[in-house]
Amino acid sequence: MKTASANAAKDLYKQLRCLSWEQLWSKHVPAFNRETPGSKARNAGLVRAVSVVFSESGSHSQKAEVTAWLRSLLKDPDEKIRRYAMAALPKIGAEASDEEALIELLRKENPTERERKYLARALDKIGGKATLDVADKLPVQTSLKVKASIAREESPSTIRLDERIEKIAGLQIQLRSRRGLEGFIRQEVESSQQARQLFKVKSSRPGLVELTPLADFSLSDLLSLRCFGTLAFVLKKIPKPDAAPIAKVLAASSHLLQTLTQGSVRYRLDFPSLGHQRALVREIANRVYALSPDLLNDARRAPWAVEIHPYEGQFLVELRPRLSPDPRFSYRRLDVPAASHPPLAACMARLAGNSGNDVVWDPFCGSGLELIERGLLGGARKLLGSDRSAAAIDIAKSNLEAAALRVEADFFHGDFREADLASNSISQIITNPPMGRRVPIPNLAGLIADLLETSARVLQPGGVLVFANPLSIRPSYARLELDMKQRIDLGGFDVHLERYIKTHR
């Protein structure tokens, strides 16, 4: 339970937090400095307010003055004021000399248990090599955090995509995607000769395909597949998300992690279905560190995520490479606000297929993902994009250039209905039209009906239209036949991915 004095400090903090830095610095801080030790402690909330307000505003030189003031408070006779200063210093952006001042307190002043806790918390955030020299006086958590931040700065880690992963008994691979795309992933694995030699589809369910490796493989082999969103290795299935088994399995994966990481092996822990779980994360991190000190828990810029997912009444401990930006879609120099999910664009390109000499049009091309994915698939003779946004056209051109495709391309800035396309001139239309979610569309039904009508006109007989249909609208033109329909999650709402063929009659 909070004491009356802690509550008073909190109330004062809330009042002062709303003031400007000028008011705090010119009025409240001088008044505080004049107070006697007993009354200073009653006004400890000011220290917190100053650190928060100055971390958000105030110039560099003002911040330096505030830091000097906080440093002087580390020597205050009142333990409460010292603790508040310890908590405040890292917020302003402390320097190496602050680390020294904190360590001095730890060494000399025989701090109370509570003060030691505050010192450790401050050193968690600002500590460097000097902190590691006094690790015996600090909780293991602090050494771990400091080691991770030194490692992050000294050797930013990358994942070795081409390193071979030897066949590990029982290792499973999870390919996750938006719900509804699992069939495309499965098909992509089963239809690629290279993928079929390396992986076998073990099972699939909405949003998830499981693969069993059949031979040594590399992450690059997996990344030759374009229809999934994220990939992960299943390290183990456990009955409950307890710290001990998770730590054990992670420490046992140290060799795999070392093999696949260039630089320090850092990982973040996530419980996607259970929320933050801070205490559990801390416990697992400390246990892993005790078992395998080269594995450092670090939420910032870690190359690996260890995720605990619920699965058939149990939990899977998964290891996911954090590949951001995703190397498969590195051609995305720039984006439009409603850009497609890149793996969806890859699925749509595959759904359209490859007749060997295709002329492909995306009437709502945005940043050009569908066109580029279709180009990468091969067999396209010409890519055509239209968009009524001039910025989108520039972005699509720039992305297409980055994709380095050897395919002729042409773009039209304007409404797709005004694109100058002859009847029967296009073999494939692949598109994600506006859905009316972020930007309301005055007549979405009219827009989709026009898309269907235009498609029926410009497509060659046998040509295909692949599009994400936000409405349950069907073409009234006998020559467009619905040939495939799949409900998919478009990032929080469902639409149907549809494929139409223009008939020969």
Ligand SMILES: C[S@@+](CC[C@H](N)C(=O)[O-])C[C@H]1O[C@@H](n2cnc3c(N)ncnc32)[C@H](O)[C@@H]1O
């Ligand atoms: C959902 S976004 C397409 C995103 C695109 N697939 C991508 O990956 O970036 C829809 C696009 O349609 C464009 N648009 C909306 N109405 C249009 C119209 N009548 N004619 C042409 N383009 C239109 C918007 O400017 C927007 O770029």
